[in-house]
Amino acid sequence: MSSMIYLQDVTKVYRTERIETVALENVNLDIAAGEFVSIMGPSGCGKSTLLNLIGLLDAPSSGTVSIAGHTLDSRLDGRRGRSDSELARLRNQSIGFVFQQFHLIGDLSVVDNVEVPLLYRRLGGRERRLRALAALERVGLQSRAQHYPGQLSGGQQQRAAIARAMVGNPRLLLADEPTGNLDSAMGDEIMGILESLNRDETTIVMVTHDPRMAERTHRTVRMFDGRQVH
Amino acid sequence: MLQSYFKLAVKVLLRRKFFTFISLFAVSATLLVLLVAAAMLDGVFGPRAPEIRSDRTLGAYLMSMSGPDRTRTAFPGFAFLDQQARNLPGVERMTVFSVPSSVASYPDGRKVSSFLKRTDGDYWKVLDFTFLEGGPYSAEDDVSGNSVAVINATTRRRFFGEASALGKTLEADGQSFRVVGVVPDVPFVRVAPFADIWVPIGTARTSGFRHDLVGEYMALFLASDRSALPGIRAAFQERLRNTPLPDPKMYDTLHGGADSLFDSAARILLTDRFEDSRPERLRALLLGLAVAFMLLPALNLANINLSRILERSSEIGVRKAFGASARTLVGQFLVENVVLTLVGAALGLVFAAATLAAINRSGLIPYAQFTVSLRVFAWAVGMALFFGILSGVLPAWRMSRMHAVQALRGSSL
Numbered sequence: 001m002s003s004m005i006y007l008q009d010v011t012k013v014y015r016t017e018r019i020e021t022v023a024l025e026n027v028n029l030d031i032a033a034g035e036f037v038s039i040m041g042p043s044g045c046g047k048s049t050l051l052n053l054i055g056l057l058d059a060p061s062s063g064t065v066s067i068a069g070h071t072l073d074s075r076l077d078g079r080r081g082r083s084d085s086e087l088a089r090l091r092n093q094s095i096g097f098v099f100q101q102f103h104l105i106g107d108l109s110v111v112d113n114v115e116v117p118l119l120y121r122r123l124g125g126r127e128r129r130l131r132a133l134a135a136l137e138r139v140g141l142q143s144r145a146q147h148y149p150g151q152l153s154g155g156q157q158q159r160a161a162i163a164r165a166m167v168g169n170p171r172l173l174l175a176d177e178p179t180g181n182l183d184s185a186m187g188d189e190i191m192g193i194l195e196s197l198n199r200d201e202t203t204i205v206m207v208t209h210d211p212r213m214a215e216r217t218h219r220t221v222r223m224f225d226g227r228q229v230h
Numbered sequence: 231m232l233q234s235y236f237k238l239a240v241k242v243l244l245r246r247k248f249f250t251f252i253s254l255f256a257v258s259a260t261l262l263v264l265l266v267a268a269a270m271l272d273g274v275f276g277p278r279a280p281e282i283r284s285d286r287t288l289g290a291y292l293m294s295m296s297g298p299d300r301t302r303t304a305f306p307g308f309a310f311l312d313q314q315a316r317n318l319p320g321v322e323r324m325t326v327f328s329v330p331s332s333v334a335s336y337p338d339g340r341k342v343s344s345f346l347k348r349t350d351g352d353y354w355k356v357l358d359f360t361f362l363e364g365g366p367y368s369a370e371d372d373v374s375g376n377s378v379a380v381i382n383a384t385t386r387r388r389f390f391g392e393a394s395a396l397g398k399t400l401e402a403d404g405q406s407f408r409v410v411g412v413v414p415d416v417p418f419v420r421v422a423p424f425a426d427i428w429v430p431i432g433t434a435r436t437s438g439f440r441h442d443l444v445g446e447y448m449a450l451f452l453a454s455d456r457s458a459l460p461g462i463r464a465a466f467q468e469r470l471r472n473t474p475l476p477d478p479k480m481y482d483t484l485h486g487g488a489d490s491l492f493d494s495a496a497r498i499l500l501t502d503r504f505e506d507s508r509p510e511r512l513r514a515l516l517l518g519l520a521v522a523f524m525l526l527p528a529l530n531l532a533n534i535n536l537s538r539i540l541e542r543s544s545e546i547g548v549r550k551a552f553g554a555s556a557r558t559l560v561g562q563f564l565v566e567n568v569v570l571t572l573v574g575a576a577l578g579l580v581f582a583a584a585t586l587a588a589i590n591r592s593g594l595i596p597y598a599q600f601t602v603s604l605r606v607f608a609w610a611v612g613m614a615l616f617f618g619i620l621s622g623v624l625p626a627w628r629m630s631r632m633h634a635v636q637a638l639r640g641s642s643l
Contacts, residue, residue: 057551057634085555092553103548103638107241112234119234120553164552 004203005031010063023049036198038214041223096165100177104149111145117168135163155186175206239566256527257574265582280357286453293486307442320458325353333403347425364411375432379407418596531621547637556630567622575614
């Protein structure tokens with residue numbers, strides 16, 4: 001099976017004028033296409049930093065990150081010139097994100113929120129709308145398409161966020177504690193949707209604190225103090 | 231995508247009504263002042279009836295005579311215009327007319343003040359007046375000194391009520407004139423066509439003005455086509471240089487020009503002795519004033535926008551995560567800001583139209599007809615776009631530079 005995610009000797013250091021904080025140190029990771037992997041570890045161990053590097057939201061201080069066949073290294077800084085557009089396009093085409101806080105845009109209806117990733121593709125308005133409605137149908141939220149996020153329960157908001165993450169058919173879905181703000185029943189529901197997406201060959205990497213959720217993934221990567229434990 | 235930005239822009243505006251009110255107030259008040267100024271400039275300089283051929287018309291509006299010790303600034307004199315400025319190459323038709331003078335009349339024992347202008351017969355051919363009654367007087371009327379007059383609609387009402395004025399006599403400046411035509415009121419700010427009463431030059435009671443190099447007359451030159459204008463300007467300058475001056479020890483040089491009205495204003499405002507016209511400088515000056523006037527409210531709006539952006543860091547993070555590049559985000563925010571300023575501009579236009587109507591009604595400027603014309607409207611849209619970009623570009627740039635991870639955490643710029 002080919003690698004979807006390949007990290008080699010990845011280190012991430014945050015520097016201020018006085019302090020240097022090592023968030024990740026020599027992380028090596030190989031995740032195959034179609035895997036469902038959970039990342040676990042105590043708070044501050046570097047889970048989210050790792051997810052941000054995999055999601056191309058941040059650049060490593062050293063080492064190599066390869067996502068869906070595109071290799072990036074520490075020279076490629078997303079804040080500069082052309083690389084910003086390149087990274088944006090890669091994220092748009094290949095990666096979907098689900099956040100613990102949902103991060104739905106409160107001023108937009110649910111269906112408009114789901115359309116957001118498609119705004120950055122060359123698609124007509126009608127095509128965007130059809131795809132967004134199909135994504136909402138898949139998470140069982142089509143009847144709430146015209147509602148606003150504030151009118152939905154936490155579980156419904158996370159389902160809308162998953163619809164947004166999958167509307168562009170990304171090969172990789174990154175979920176940062178997707179059930180962290182939900183009760184166990186709603187968490188199970190969300191986990192069910194993620195499992196269903198994984199069965200359709202979407203590679204999923206999920207950060208979680210919940211061992212029960214981690215048990216439902218193919219394997220678990222454990223982190224401690226910025227290092228991969230096993 | 232634009233539609234989505236537009237929808238979001240409207241929702242963002244509705245979300246924080248107080249901020250939106252402050253922003254709209256700043257934009258609309260700024261544009262109100264600029265629009266009123268633009269409409270007034272357009273009312274003075276813009277082409278409008280009866281000056282419908284202003285694109286190929288030049289005028290001699292002001293002159294100066296200078297010598298070693300002194301300079302005299304005045305309107306051109308009849309002698310210069312009649313003897314030196316005639317038959318310029320490329321001129322299809324020329325008219326000479328006086329500066330309007332205030333005259334008193336006493337119909338039925340009432341005092342009526344009017345502005346009287348003396349013109350030649352070609353005045354009515356160079357300018358395109360619409361006649362409500364009758365028609366113009368002719369060159370023969372001028373040569374023969376026939377006591378005929380064209381009056382405007384307000385003068386007709388003052389002298390004759392609602393009745394027809396044709397063939398009736400009015401007294402002005404101690405002379406009697408038979409009315410041969412009535413034209414609509416022309417605004418006071420239109421230098422060449424404005425008057426209440428127009429009479430032939432030949433009816434003047436004295437002839438001293440016929441020898442003046444500078445005095446109280448003006449001229450318009452109607453070119454055969456626009457390409458002839460530079461040649462007319464050059465020939466006019468040559469005539470100025472070659473005009474013999476009666477007392478060269480006192481005055482040795484004539485300055486002036488055959489100009490468009492705007493060029494003439496530049497000559498008057500930006501040079502000491504009218505020796506040169508720099509319309510581009512006047513345009514730059516006016517534009518600079520407009521930009522300077524917009525700068526402070528634009529900075530204020532930029533500041534408000536920055537604080538609004540802080541509220542939207544989560545949205546920025548999400549958009550970046552899902553594929554928005556920095557450039558796309560700058561575009562989105564500029565669209566939002568331009569929507570805001572266009573709404574402000576629409577309000578500014580309404581307020582400006584009301585202000586101009588009030589100025590027109592006030593009678594402060596006789597026969598004022600300031601309006602928001604298409605030209606002024608286009609200027610308003612241009613100003614609003616400039617304002618929107620000016621006040622939006624810095625916040626948009628700051629927003630686009632937000633790091634996605636920090637934005638999602640909700641931390642500051």
